[in-house]
Amino acid sequence: VCIAKFVHDTFIRPFVGDLLVVILIYTFVRTFLVADVFKIAVGVFLFSCAVEFAQYFKIVDVLGLGDNEMARIIIGTTFSWGDIIAYGIGILIVLFVEKLILKN
Numbered sequence: 001v002c003i004a005k006f007v008h009d010t011f012i013r014p015f016v017g018d019l020l021v022v023i024l025i026y027t028f029v030r031t032f033l034v035a036d037v038f039k040i041a042v043g044v045f046l047f048s049c050a051v052e053f054a055q056y057f058k059i060v061d062v063l064g065l066g067d068n069e070m071a072r073i074i075i076g077t078t079f080s081w082g083d084i085i086a087y088g089i090g091i092l093i094v095l096f097v098e099k100l101i102l103k104n
């Protein structure tokens with residue numbers, strides 16, 4: 001939320017923020033679920049893609065939250081293939097780190 005609200009550049013906000021959000025969602029889900037790492041990672045990636053595609057259909061406005069700044073930040077308002085790439089890279093980082101942890 002801080003990145004979306006206060007950082008207005010061409011790399012951190014559009015790329016690093018999306019990369020970090022899938023890692024955050026993954027760690028949140030992993031805190032409550034004891035399940036296969038790969039399945040959780042794929043689930044988080046698919047959820048993130050679903051939210052991104054919902055942005056294409058202006059889901060914030062459809063839900064009547066267009067005037068709610070926090071909803072616009074959390075859900076997002078603009079579809080981007082670059083965001084999906086960032087989600088994929090974030091999930092790859094998760095899987096790499098999990099493999100290192102599980103290996104040790």
